[in-house]
Amino acid sequence: MKPDKNLLSGSTTLLILSLLSGGDMYGYEMIAQLEARSDHTFTLREGTLYPILHGLENKKAVTSYEKESPSGRKRKYYHITRKGLRLLDEKKAEWQVFSEKVNAIVTGAAGAMA
Amino acid sequence: MKPDKNLLSGSTTLLILSLLSGGDMYGYEMIAQLEARSDHTFTLREGTLYPILHGLENKKAVTSYEKESPSGRKRKYYHITRKGLRLLDEKKAEWQVFSEKVNAIVTGAAGAMA
DNA sequence: AATTATACCTCGATTATCTAGGTATATTAT
DNA sequence: ATAATATACCTAGATAATCGAGGTATAATT
Numbered sequence: 644m645k646p647d648k649n650l651l652s653g654s655t656t657l658l659i660l661s662l663l664s665g666g667d668m669y670g671y672e673m674i675a676q677l678e679a680r681s682d683h684t685f686t687l688r689e690g691t692l693y694p695i696l697h698g699l700e701n702k703k704a705v706t707s708y709e710k711e712s713p714s715g716r717k718r719k720y721y722h723i724t725r726k727g728l729r730l731l732d733e734k735k736a737e738w739q740v741f742s743e744k745v746n747a748i749v750t751g752a753a754g755a756m757a
Numbered sequence: 758m759k760p761d762k763n764l765l766s767g768s769t770t771l772l773i774l775s776l777l778s779g780g781d782m783y784g785y786e787m788i789a790q791l792e793a794r795s796d797h798t799f800t801l802r803e804g805t806l807y808p809i810l811h812g813l814e815n816k817k818a819v820t821s822y823e824k825e826s827p828s829g830r831k832r833k834y835y836h837i838t839r840k841g842l843r844l845l846d847e848k849k850a851e852w853q854v855f856s857e858k859v860n861a862i863v864t865g866a867a868g869a870m871a
Numbered sequence: 872a873a874t875t876a877t878a879c880c881t882c883g884a885t886t887a888t889c890t891a892g893g894t895a896t897a898t899t900a901t
Numbered sequence: 902a903t904a905a906t907a908t909a910c911c912t913a914g915a916t917a918a919t920c921g922a923g924g925t926a927t928a929a930t931t
Contacts, residue, residue: 649767649918650855652887661863671909680865681858691888693911716896716908735863741764742856744795749775749849751794763887766918785878805919807880830877830927 651685655695657734658687663705663723664731670696670719696721704730765799769809771848772801777819777837778845784810784833810835818844 662673670692677687699705704727707719723731776787784806791801813819818841821833837845 648888650851652766652918653763654859655887658859658862669909677862680862684854684858688889689910690890690912695887697911712897712908714897714908718909737764738859738863740798742859744798745768745772745852745856748772748791748794749852762919766887769918783878802920803878803880804882804921809918811880826877826928828877828928832878 651687654734654738655687655691656699657731657738658685659692659695659699660704660723660727660731660734663721664728667720667722669721672718699727702726765801768848768852769801769805770813771845771852772799773806773809773813774818774837774841774845774848777835778842781834781836783835786832813841816840 658677659673662668662676668676670689674687674689674692677685696705696707700707700721703724705721705723707721710718710720712718772791773787776782776790782790784803788801788803788806791799810819810821814821814835817838819835819837821835824832824834826832
């Protein structure tokens with residue numbers, strides 16, 4: 644079992660929206676960006692990403708449009724909406740609280756006992 | 758959908774072993790401790806905890822023994838083994854790398870673009 | 872005496888991710 | 902030219918972690 648797989652669970656939406664907050668991006672690119680920016684710590688799979696993008700589009704957190712690459716290949720770009728930015732803020736806040744609490748328990752474990 | 762539920766996924770073992778590294782503890786107590794120490798951020802359910810404890814015992818990361826409470830109720834205490842401490846170190850390292858990379862992407866999203 | 876809290880447990884449902892397929896087009900290698 | 906690889910999208914079924922809801926048993930409270 645890859646250990647990261649489960650840690651990733653729950654933060655994928657946060658990561659995707661974070662990427663999109665920096666500019667429009669297409670799916671394949673997001674996978675490469677996450678891989679690169681995390682130094683290969685997480686590898687989001689296509690089977691995970693595309694359904695999530697469709698879900699985000701359904702709830703109007705992102706919109707999409709097609710654009711051809713210079714070489715002529717079709718790409719589907721995603722753009723974060725105002726609603727998506729609000730969602731991002733929520734996810735960010737959640738993540739910050741969560742990671743803070745985990746750190747508190749992990750680092751405080753030795754000193755918290757009598 | 759409770760948002761924490763999925764963030765929690767993957768860090769439960771880390772949290773449990775962290776608690777046990779501070780001293781022996783019984784299941785019901787762990788749930789209360791996690792709730793208290795995280796300021797109600799995560800609530801580990803019994804249906805989640807007990808199977809994990811049994812799994813950790815199977816892989817010799819913890820041992821268990823029964824002890825009666827002052828009032829006479831039976832409690833099953835868990836004790837972290839040397840192997841469990843090694844596992845804890847691994848999980849800690851994983852968590853640190855993971856949370857660091859998430860933070861990098863979340864906070865760097867705006868500035869990383871051209 | 873009945874209800875609530877403590878303390879353990881398990882099974883089936885839910886949900887997120889992955890694996891493994893599929894389609895189509897462009898690039899690179901032979 | 903042709904085959905193989907890389908890009909780019911997609912979905913369905915398998916896998917895995919958590920939860921919900923139940924169960925048992927005993928102590929404390931009402």
